[in-house]
Amino acid sequence: MQPDRRDRRRLEAREEIKDTARALLAEQGAAGLSLRAIAKRMGMTAPGLYHYFGSINDLITALILDAFTQLAEAVEKADADVASRGGAERLVAVAHAWRRWALDHPIDFQLLYGSPIPTYEQPTDTTYPAARRSFLVTASIFAQAIECGEIDLPEEYRRLPPEIARSFDALTGLEGHDLPPHALYLAAISWARLHGHIMLELFHLIQPVIGDVDALFAHEVNALIRQVGFTPSQ
Amino acid sequence: MQPDRRDRRRLEAREEIKDTARALLAEQGAAGLSLRAIAKRMGMTAPGLYHYFGSINDLITALILDAFTQLAEAVEKADADVASRGGAERLVAVAHAWRRWALDHPIDFQLLYGSPIPTYEQPTDTTYPAARRSFLVTASIFAQAIECGEIDLPEEYRRLPPEIARSFDALTGLEGHDLPPHALYLAAISWARLHGHIMLELFHLIQPVIGDVDALFAHEVNALIRQVGFTPSQ
DNA sequence: TCGTTTTATCTAACACTGTTAAAATTACGC
C-alpha cells in the first residue's frame, strides 16, 4: 500500500484551508473568519472541513501555532543576522524584529496575544511551547551576555527575590531550564516591556500621548539595554 | 410637560441592560454576551433593546466606557489613599491598584485592552478620553515628583529624542497638555511596562517562566521606580 | 372621559454562525 499520496493530499488540504483562513483574516479581520466563508472560497461546503479540523477552534489553534512559529523565525533570523555582534546589538535587533512582525501582522499578533474570538479558548498547554520559542531567543542572548561579562548587573537585578529564584527550580524539564536564572528573569521583564509597548501601539492607545511611536520604541529599547546592565557601547 | 419621569425610566432601562450584560459577561465570558440572552434574562425580546442601544456595538462601547471609569476610579482612590506620601510610594500604590483591578476584572480588562469581540471595532475617539483618565493619574504624580525634585533623571531619560519632544506640542487642547514633557514621557513608558506585565499575566503566558507573578510584579515596579530616577527611599 | 400622539415592545423574517447525521459521491486497491 502507498498511503503517501492520500496523506500528502490530506496535508495539502489542511494547508489550503489554513491559507484561505489567513487570507480571509487579512482581508476582513477576525470577524470575517468563518467555516462557511472558507469553504465557499475553496469551492466546497462547511461540513466538509470537519474532515480536516475537528472544529473551528482546532483550526484557530493551528493558525496560532503557525503564527507563533512565524514570529519565532522572524526573531531568530533577526538575531542570526547580527550574530557576530555583541549581546546589546542582538537584543536591539530582536526587539525591533519582534515589533516589526507585530505591526506587519496585526491580526496574527492579536490572535497570539489577544484571543479575539470569544468562543475560542486557547489550549495553553499546546500553544505555550510555541510561544516559548521566541522567548528563548531573548533568554539565550542574555545568558551568553552574562557569561561573557557583557552585563554588569545593576543593584536591583543582582539579587533576585527568593520566591522567584525558587520558582525557577520548577522549570526542570522545560526547554531553557538550563539557562541561568538571571537570564530567564531579564528575558521575562524585557519581554513584558516589549509586549506592553507593542500592544498599546497596536490598539492605538499610545499614539495620542507619544506621537512618534517609532522614536519612542527605539528610545525605550536603548533604555532597557542600559538598565539591565549592558555597558554603554563606545 | 414633565419629561423627567420618562427620561429617568429610559436611563434606568439602559442601566439594567448594561448590568445584565455585565452579569452575563462575568458568568459566561465574552461568548455568553448576546442581545437575546440579555433580553431573555430581563423578560423581554431582543429587538426591544434597540430602543436603548443602536446596536450591540453601542452597548459594548458603553460597557467599555464604564469599565474605563471604574478602572480610573480604582486607580485614583489608590493614589488618594497615600496622597500624603512621596511620589515613589504613590506610583507603587497606583501600579498595584491597576494590576489588582485587572486581575479582579479580567473580562472587563480584556474588553478595554484586547477587543475580544471580532465584530466589534472600538471607536477610539470616544473611548480614548476615558482611557486617558487613568494615564493622567500616573502623569500627574510624575509631574509633581519632578517639580519637587524627588526625581533625579538618569542620563537616558534626561534628554528626550527631538521627534518625541516635538510630538508633545500636538497635544495642545487635550487634558494634560500642561504637564511637563518628561512627566508625560515617563508616564507613557511606565504605562507600557505595567501593561505588558498585566497582559502576559492575564493570558497566563508569563507564569510558566516566572512562577511567582506577584513577586515579579512587585520587583519590577520597584525597579521601575529606581530606573526613572527616584532616589532610593531611606 | 375620549381620542390622539408618542413611546415601548412584540412577532416575523432575513442572512448569518458552528455543528451533527445521514446520504451521496468520489477515489482507491484488488
Place this chain on the structure above:
DNA sequence: GCGTAATTTTAACAGTGTTAGATAAAACGA
C-alpha cells in the same frame, strides 16, 4: 468491474445581530 474506504454534500438544529411592520402601553390635549 467490484467493494471498500475516504470525501463531500444535503438537510437540519440551535444559535447570532438586525430590520420592518404590527401591536400594546403610556402620556397628553380637549
